[in-house]
Amino acid sequence: MSETTSNENDYGFLIDASRCIDCRACLVACSVQNETPMETTRIWIKETGVTGQFPDLERYSAPYHCMHCEDPSCLSACTVGALQKGENGIVTYDQDRCIGCRYCMYACPFQVPNYEWKQQLPLIVKCDMCISRLGEGESEPACAATCPTDAIIFGRKSEMLAEAHRRIEENPGKYIDHVYGEHENGGTATFYVSPAPFEDLGFPSAGEMSPAYSNRLVTHGTPTVAGAVAVGLSSIYLTIKHHEEAMEALKNGSTHEADNAADEETQVAAQEAA
Amino acid sequence: MMIKKIIDEIKSLSVGYYILAVIAAAGMSVAAYRLYAGLGATTNLSKAFPWGIWISFDLSTVAFSGGAFTLAALVYVFHLHDLHPAVRPTVLAGLIGYSSVLLILFMDLGRWDRFYHFLIYPNLNSALFEVSWCIMLYSTILVYELSPALLENSRWSGLIKVVEKWTIPMVIAGVTLSTLHQSSLGTLFVVMSPRVHPLWYSMLLPVFFLISSLAAGLAMVVGGATLSYWIFKRTLPENIVAELGWFIPWILGVYLVLKLGELEITDELHLLFTSGVYSALFITELIIGVVIPIVLFSIKRLRHSRVASLVGALFVLGGVVLNRFNTSWFTIKPVAGQTYAPSWMEVAILIGVAATAVLAYSLIAHYFPLFEETVRVKRQSKVRRELAHTGD
Ligand code: SF4
Ligand code: SF4
Numbered sequence A: 001m002s003e004t005t006s007n008e009n010d011y012g013f014l015i016d017a018s019r020c021i022d023c024r025a026c027l028v029a030c031s032v033q034n035e036t037p038m039e040t041t042r043i044w045i046k047e048t049g050v051t052g053q054f055p056d057l058e059r060y061s062a063p064y065h066c067m068h069c070e071d072p073s074c075l076s077a078c079t080v081g082a083l084q085k086g087e088n089g090i091v092t093y094d095q096d097r098c099i100g101c102r103y104c105m106y107a108c109p110f111q112v113p114n115y116e117w118k119q120q121l122p123l124i125v126k127c128d129m130c131i132s133r134l135g136e137g138e139s140e141p142a143c144a145a146t147c148p149t150d151a152i153i154f155g156r157k158s159e160m161l162a163e164a165h166r167r168i169e170e171n172p173g174k175y176i177d178h179v180y181g182e183h184e185n186g187g188t189a190t191f192y193v194s195p196a197p198f199e200d201l202g203f204p205s206a207g208e209m210s211p212a213y214s215n216r217l218v219t220h221g222t223p224t225v226a227g228a229v230a231v232g233l234s235s236i237y238l239t240i241k242h243h244e245e246a247m248e249a250l251k252n253g254s255t256h257e258a259d260n261a262a263d264e265e266t267q268v269a270a271q272e273a274a
Numbered sequence B: 001m002m003i004k005k006i007i008d009e010i011k012s013l014s015v016g017y018y019i020l021a022v023i024a025a026a027g028m029s030v031a032a033y034r035l036y037a038g039l040g041a042t043t044n045l046s047k048a049f050p051w052g053i054w055i056s057f058d059l060s061t062v063a064f065s066g067g068a069f070t071l072a073a074l075v076y077v078f079h080l081h082d083l084h085p086a087v088r089p090t091v092l093a094g095l096i097g098y099s100s101v102l103l104i105l106f107m108d109l110g111r112w113d114r115f116y117h118f119l120i121y122p123n124l125n126s127a128l129f130e131v132s133w134c135i136m137l138y139s140t141i142l143v144y145e146l147s148p149a150l151l152e153n154s155r156w157s158g159l160i161k162v163v164e165k166w167t168i169p170m171v172i173a174g175v176t177l178s179t180l181h182q183s184s185l186g187t188l189f190v191v192m193s194p195r196v197h198p199l200w201y202s203m204l205l206p207v208f209f210l211i212s213s214l215a216a217g218l219a220m221v222v223g224g225a226t227l228s229y230w231i232f233k234r235t236l237p238e239n240i241v242a243e244l245g246w247f248i249p250w251i252l253g254v255y256l257v258l259k260l261g262e263l264e265i266t267d268e269l270h271l272l273f274t275s276g277v278y279s280a281l282f283i284t285e286l287i288i289g290v291v292i293p294i295v296l297f298s299i300k301r302l303r304h305s306r307v308a309s310l311v312g313a314l315f316v317l318g319g320v321v322l323n324r325f326n327t328s329w330f331t332i333k334p335v336a337g338q339t340y341a342p343s344w345m346e347v348a349i350l351i352g353v354a355a356t357a358v359l360a361y362s363l364i365a366h367y368f369p370l371f372e373e374t375v376r377v378k379r380q381s382k383v384r385r386e387l388a389h390t391g392d
């Protein structure tokens, strides 16, 4: 159903909200690695706020960045194809193509793409799994490498998913029974486990099917619709024209006869006069 | 000499033109500042609301400009030649509408310096890509359809014959392109579905947008006839206006059935009463833009009245505007409690563009044979006829 299906070499993240201590080292690491100012980062912290009764207070947090969807909505939306699915399932952004229409920001069900609002000629800011860093031979992105508690780990997508389920199974009662990202938006490459419900963390509830699919159903129908409309209009035009010409011919034909009759009459009259 | 002539000509224009020109110039200066300073400094757009009033304006204006393709289809494809006098004024309105949209879209692009990228980097999955292409091509066709009016009294009037030879294929291409982009503007919101309120979201959005643009297009022609009766003293024969009005209840009827039917099928009909302010917006939209006009245009006497048909047309247009604003702004789900209201500069640029549009329309109507075939409104003609009678 999705145009881009995942393969074995895809990378993925596993993010564990029970381990995140909200130190924000990942934010700094990402900002340094990708030369983005802290006010427009590619990564944020989502948190529950303090809950529970004193002294049993609880507060959970988790870093949040592009989920690298299997069938990304942003990619389907982008006017100029600046968002692409690269090797290893990474959803990349081509900053030399982007025209800044910001459609991707609305299309992403996780509200991930950020924008350099303060710039005169702004660009989109979005996690690309530190693709340039990985290209330099590093084994993991800056955020995962920096996290002091291993709340973010990085590896093969299938292994990350298996590890997510293993943590839930081996620690009964510790996590809620939901791997966020496994089915959201048709499946992603970022998996979350959390002791607190994801709504409380402020995660959006995305459907199990990517709207990119419905979008393709409609946009791919376009050439057919265009063809049908053009053919339909042309045939209506020709039919009516043919009909009108037939009527015209009929009218002309009858006036010709009348003319002939008149001519005959005048001839007769002329003969009589002679 | 030439310059003096132009200055004299400008001096002879009425004060209304000057007022419009001042507003337009003010708006354009704000626009220039926006291009220089960037979006953050000039707009209230944010990560939670990356699109704002400009997009809502674009959607409404494109729907209004649907008059041009609706009329072209009726006159050239369906051979309703009686409507021919309305073609030039409506095509000009369409062209000016689309030009305003292009201007505002340009303002909306963060990287306006790369606006041409949609020409060289296609994404066939993107509704916005399709819309951009259709609007560009269709604007060219509108220039083509208008060109006889521009050429008529000029040195190049010989070209009109060549232009008219290709009118039919061009019209068919234009109607096809319009069908595509009018509906694709609805498709825009399909991939955005998580943010669109379920009362408005539907896989049928493209169909809804297309049908409502037909109604809006006809309403523009019907209402425009009354307006030009008052402003330019030229108009369409009353029976033609009534004939056009006759279509409106049918189109809106289909629209209403589809809208409610879709809600029923997706089991969302209860939202009509349970979504608080959203229900109110939805119902208002349908009453203003659909129910009232259906009633008004079903009454023969009202279809034949200039004032009543203008009122009916304004209801249709008001409903379409509300629908486009609802879909693209008012009912978009807020993120983390953030909402959006436009900055004064966003509004000033819109007013500037609107003033430019009205100015351009009036000037072209002033200098080019736009209303040649329309009926001249003249009180004297009645008097003269009476005189002629008494002379007998
Ligand atoms: S999370 Fe959003 S930005 Fe990232 S791939 Fe998915 S749709 Fe695109
Ligand atoms: S803002 Fe840039 S990346 Fe996003 S959809 Fe528009 S062109 Fe594509």
Ligand code: SF4
Pocket: A029, A030, A031, A033, A034, A042, A043, A065, A126, A127, A128, A129, A130, A141, A142, A143, A144
């Ligand atoms: S993977 Fe790289 S780009 Fe993405 S959030 Fe982590 S550090 Fe930033």
